[in-house]
Amino acid sequence: MIESATGLTLRTPEGRAYRFDPGALCLELLLTGGPGPLARYEVLDTPAGLYDWVAASRLDPGLRLEAADTDLAAVRALRDALHGLAAARAHATPLDPSAVEALNTAAAAPPLAVRMTPAGRRAWAPGATVAGLVSTVARDAIDLFTGPYAHRLRECGAHDCHLLFVDTSRPGRRRWCAMERCGNRQKVRTHRARADARDGGASTAAAAEG
Numbered sequence: 001m002i003e004s005a006t007g008l009t010l011r012t013p014e015g016r017a018y019r020f021d022p023g024a025l026c027l028e029l030l031l032t033g034g035p036g037p038l039a040r041y042e043v044l045d046t047p048a049g050l051y052d053w054v055a056a057s058r059l060d061p062g063l064r065l066e067a068a069d070t071d072l073a074a075v076r077a078l079r080d081a082l083h084g085l086a087a088a089r090a091h092a093t094p095l096d097p098s099a100v101e102a103l104n105t106a107a108a109a110p111p112l113a114v115r116m117t118p119a120g121r122r123a124w125a126p127g128a129t130v131a132g133l134v135s136t137v138a139r140d141a142i143d144l145f146t147g148p149y150a151h152r153l154r155e156c157g158a159h160d161c162h163l164l165f166v167d168t169s170r171p172g173r174r175r176w177c178a179m180e181r182c183g184n185r186q187k188v189r190t191h192r193a194r195a196d197a198r199d200g201g202a203s204t205a206a207a208a209e210g
């Protein structure tokens with residue numbers, strides 16, 4: 001599982017930006033759209049959309065690959081399989097055999113190759129392909145879904161947010177996709193509910209005294 005990252009910048013329906021780190025490369029791919037109602041978030045409909053995602057993802061900087069429109073179907077197919085598998089892991093439900101097969105098929109291809117530079121640094125080898133990218137993401141997913149963090153997959157606790165993430169906190173109690181978004185929204189809801197309860201109680205008491 002590729003772990004190093006600071007997260008991706010997402011936007012609320014109102015246009016406010018916030019930072020979200022799902023904790024794994026394969027989960028970052030889920031932020032590009034998906035089947036059904038997720039299709040409205042689709043960004044992998046052009047090679048440029050794929051390039052933008054690669055640049056924003058936790059893949060090391062400097063990755064250069066060439067993609068054609070015909071390559072994008074394979075990326076979307078893996079992503080759609082990952083949506084179901086990640087949700088199943090998060091909710092401890094059975095895995096879809098067809099999604100597992102799609103994941104394994106994607107992982108069977110050679111992954112992106114890395115090399116060491118003369119300066120002793122890690123870099124991507126030339127000739128990166130979309131097939132290699134798909135394999136790298138699929139292998140990351142297998143590492144996550146079968147590894148020590150498999151039981152730490154979570155879905156955001158907000159009723160109207162379904163973002164998935166790996167809970168890497170020490171106590172394992174992370175509830176929100178991002179505290180600055182759903183965590184704060186819940187705080188506001190809780191505060192309002194308590195205020196309404198106090199106001200309602202005061203009104204009832206006043207009516208009783210009257």
